[in-house]
Amino acid sequence: MVPKVGINGFGRIGRVVLRNALETGDVEVVALNDPFIEPHYAEYMFKYDSTHGRFKGDIKVDGKDLVIDGKRIKYYQEKDPANIPWKDSGAEYIVESTGVFTTIEKASAHFKGGAKKVIISAPSADAPMYVMGVNEDTYAGANVISNASCTTNCLAPLAKILNDKFTIVEGLMTAIHAYTASQKTVDGPSSKDWRGGRAAAQNLIPSSTGAAKAVGKVIPELAGKVTGMSVRVPTVNVSLVDFTVRFAKDVTYDEVKAAIKEASEGPLKGILGYTEDDIVSTDMLTDPHSSTFDAKAGIALNKNFVKVMSWYDNEYGYSRRVVDLIVFVSKKDAGQ
The missing domain is CATH 3.30.360.10 (Dihydrodipicolinate Reductase; domain 2)
Incomplete structure (x- = not known):
């Protein structure tokens, strides 16, 4: 089963993680949250990228949500991670890419909204860090992990x-x-x-x-x-x-x-x-x-x-590893 993913923070890494998710199909992004970017601006920022070029797929806003290549992605604008209703979209694996909630305590706020696991897209002072190809085999089920830098x-x-x-x-x-x-x-x-x-x-x-x-x-x-x-x-x-x-x-x-x-x-x-x-x-x-x-x-x-x-x-290589780490962790969690 493809892991259902939410992304908190639609900045450089958040947007490029979404591009990688769509490119690989290895995970399904079902929800986004960014309190500082309203949906139409999110559509514009995702469609046009000065570094990686224009998004080649189809993207539009429907109500408060984004629809990308025919698939609806719930869009929230909560400042407090504890208030993001991840459960409503089915998002279980949350990419924490704001650069703000990088400790276990702060990232754990996502669990209040129904998240199952949080992957911090930055170094963390206390969460276990994993680098794909190096130490992912030491993963032991922690609910908050870091993809390092x-x-x-x-x-x-x-x-x-x-x-x-x-x-x-x-x-x-x-x-x-x-x-x-x-x-x-x-x-x-x-x-x-x-x-x-x-x-x-x-x-x-x-x-x-x-x-x-x-x-x-x-x-x-x-x-x-x-x-x-x-x-x-x-x-x-x-x-x-x-x-x-x-x-x-x-x-x-x-x-x-x-x-x-x-x-x-x-x-x-x-x-x-x-x-x-x-x-x-x-x-x-x-x-x-x-x-x-x-x-x-x-x-x-x-x-x-x-x-x-x-x-x-x-940006791009790192974001691909965020996707890979989610896939690896979801398989481990499922006992595969």
């Missing part, structure tokens, strides 16, 4: 392969990250992050990220061995992980490439991509992989010290 989803599969094959001693990551909705079009106030308040399209902006440390949560043996930072760059979408790593074992760069290619064609197929083409960031727009290893972009200094580079569509 887009950058963790890019780095973790790569780190898992490298650690399994060659044993990572330590690693540093730089996420060369497209700007996001939280940044400014022109210089503006940002009291907690002064650099983050500078114009996104004009600057390279060093920033902090917990994405690398989060790898230690999904791969416990790497806890304390990997950390990193981010540089926000003037592109609207698609990011690049730069991971410099020291191995316990002697290895050549060709062996690193071979290990990653083997995984991309085997256990991590569909999650990890591999390319030897001379691609640039726009070539990865709307790519559904969590991570695409760029074989030509990496380099080795010696037998233990290697830099690897991997691309990710920080």
Whole structure:
């Protein structure tokens, strides 16, 4: 049975999760909630997307609901998650994509409206985090879970392969990250992050990220061995992980490439991509992989010290994994 899904927060990730759900057919989105976007504006925002292009299907508003390709999707505008009547639409798996309700306590408000499970589309301070292809097999039935971040989803599969094959001693990551909705079009106030308040399209902006440390949560043996930072760059979408790593074992760069290619064609197929083409960031727009290893972009200094580079569509690839995680969890919950 296809899981019935509700989405709370119809921003970038909420809309792209819906696009992925419609594209794959693996889940059925039956309800949306966003208190700040009325239905006709939601229709417009979903139909026209500056990054991923115009929606190719049919979408219209009927009463207060959206109808997409002939299927009705209930549309609510509740500010408090506890007041969203998910049960009325049959939504059991809720994608919490507001970026606000990211703890177990806050996300649990969805259960009052009839939700069965909440998947947070962001890192969480206390909910268990799962990265598809890395640690989803440790899922033990928690009702509130996190899909981690887009950058963790890019780095973790790569780190898992490298650690399994060659044993990572330590690693540093730089996420060369497209700007996001939280940044400014022109210089503006940002009291907690002064650099983050500078114009996104004009600057390279060093920033902090917990994405690398989060790898230690999904791969416990790497806890304390990997950390990193981010540089926000003037592109609207698609990011690049730069991971410099020291191995316990002697290895050549060709062996690193071979290990990653083997995984991309085997256990991590569909999650990890591999390319030897001379691609640039726009070539990865709307790519559904969590991570695409760029074989030509990496380099080795010696037998233990290697830099690897991997691309990710920080919206589309990440949102595809949200869908995949819901499918995985629903099967587990059903005892399959």
